[in-house]
Amino acid sequence: MTHKYLGAILGSAMAIAALPSVAQELPKTMIWSSYDVGSAGYAEASAIADAFGKQFGTRIRIQPSGSSIGRLQPLLKGRADYAFLATEAFFLSDGVHDFAIPDWGPGELRAIAGRPAGFDLIAAGDAGIENVEDARGKRIAFVAGNPSINVKCEAVLAFGGLTLDDVEVITFPTYASAMSSMTRNESDATCTSPTTSQLYELAESPRGIHYPRLDPDNKAGWESMQKMLPIMGPSEEDVAAGLKEGDTIQMAAYRYPIIATTKDKSADEVYAFIKALDESYDLYKNGTATMERWALEKSGHSPVDVPFHEGAIRYLKEKGIWTEEDAAWNKKRAERLDALVAAWAEFKPLHVDLSEDDYVKAWMEKQREVVASLILQ
Template sequence: MKTTLRLGLAATGFLAASMLAPATFAQEMPDTMVWTSYDVGSAGYAEASAIADAFGKKFGTRIRIQPSGSGIGRLQPLLQGRADYAFLATEAFFVSDGAYDFAMPDWGPTNLRAVAGRPAGITLITAADAGIRTVADARGKRIAFVAGNPSVNVKCEAILAFGGLTLDDVEVITFPTYASAMASMTRNESDGTCTTPTTSQLYELAESPRGIFYVPLEADNAEGWAGLLKVLPIMSPSEEDVAAGLPEGEIAKMAAYRYPVITTTAEKSADEVYAFIKALDETYDLYKDGTATMKRWTLEKSGKPAIDLPFHEGAIRYLKEKGIWTAEDDAWNQKRTARLDTMVAAWAEFKAANADLTGEAYADAWMAHRAEVIATLN
């Protein structure tokens, strides 16, 4: 069941106001929705909760958030029709390519769409005494990775490619948890890692004898960005002024990825997605102060490429109406959709030809084939 809710005017004053102003159009929002997100305590959960609270206040929509610590756990309810939207991390990109956890026979490239996603900065962050001032300087240095966390590790691989490096050019030190990897520089167990600039362990590093340094990813380094995007084509240049140990008034030049990415299925009604992103826009003032980073949900930032998935047609319709979506954005979206379609077709062909493979053998063979397919893309 849906409830018709009028936007822009209080219900009690609508009749009188309608005689003085142009007609106000009704927008339909569901009575209830289910969203998935990262675990309770995560930034994704906090932001989903703030937006859900704003939707409830303005539209009366009751939203239940299902938290999960795994990308699969956040995606399955969406794909099974038990959730309307998912607040995802980089698994949004991985599932579109059938990569890592999604390279198994029962997954593969999946036809999902983005609604919006706020930018989050990331770069190679090092101990200041490690002598790493450019990405290329990381050659031979100890770089902290996280066991079983491709979302973090692939971003670091892409950032290393900005400096012309591969994993073979650095000493990869793998830590069992994200927290231990982030704290490893302070303990002098690594020289650098790739993460967001406000991770709590970085404040400890900044205050430690080693100090902290943000390796710049300059926007005008075309060769560097070409190398980065070849590994992970979902990032763009970013300037961050809030970072652990960064002096007030200084800017750190980083890459922006999107987290969380509000995701739904390609089959979701364009009218429903249009209503959702319009509600996201019109409730901005109610949730923008919910966390330190929620001001980045303005559609001028969260409704623009690059992002993990193609944008949904319903979202694009609203972004065009707002004057946010450009011809350049359209070209990006078409290219991103073509990549997804290519991966879906390649998966179907590969699966039919490799019915005898199972488990890890299947995943390894597909990942090798996936690399070949990606090499053919423009």
């Protein structure tokens, strides 16, 4: 072999070595879990799955479930690749509500992206609730067995310096009955998304509708809310029942759906997923009235229910979306999750002989102690 050809081969090899590694492609098939058929979560997962199929040829099967455990188990047992979740992601990570029992405890989920969803204390127009603090002594509709709604409502009340002892909580058996209770004059306010169907009926009723403003500059209010529920943040909503075109409302937002996976999911796989989510955006952004909020400039920021996955962070950094504030939030959120996982590992073997009710009670005391110590740091 002549020196001329040897030099050409070595030069080609060096050029190849200098190129960036080829990004991992999406799998040919995937399984996602989501809320039940008919929910916003299912509709949005379906629209994104369809876009993935058209642009990348990936076939996706969605497993819908009406329960949080039904959405989480396939993911945690390796039968699903990703899950489109709601606040159960936060509840699992904190080991509370359904996940405070011995078989569960704090779980290691990681976020990829989460669509902002508005949330507020929403009042009947004639109830005299101009601001959140005006809800003192008023009838507030809660939903039986629905901690996702009720815990957020407690957090919004905290924004106004109120606790459940300051209001009259009226519990309704179903979500629909609670949301329509204001129109029937059985309550004065409730907490939910501003696009809930029953609110349009309230807006057209003689009582009317009012959204107490959550001022984004009210530092004390937001600190009180986020101490109770760190997944909430300020939001400006332009789609809401009774809202005139062109008007906006300042309220809170959480993330629904949040796309989550397990902590040990390959960073390269997650990077490929969020890249596909970004690159196929134009194919699904009009799938529903709120799907434009999946743009990573909106869905790729904190706060969210669980820490972001390292693969997602890598892509968000490359796109110039990830900020120093996001990094600081993510570090603090991971520390909270790590502390609770460690506390559970220490707590569980010492309490195996307790009944389930006593176990849950003891764990919740420990959980609150751990969270309180982190807030004070």
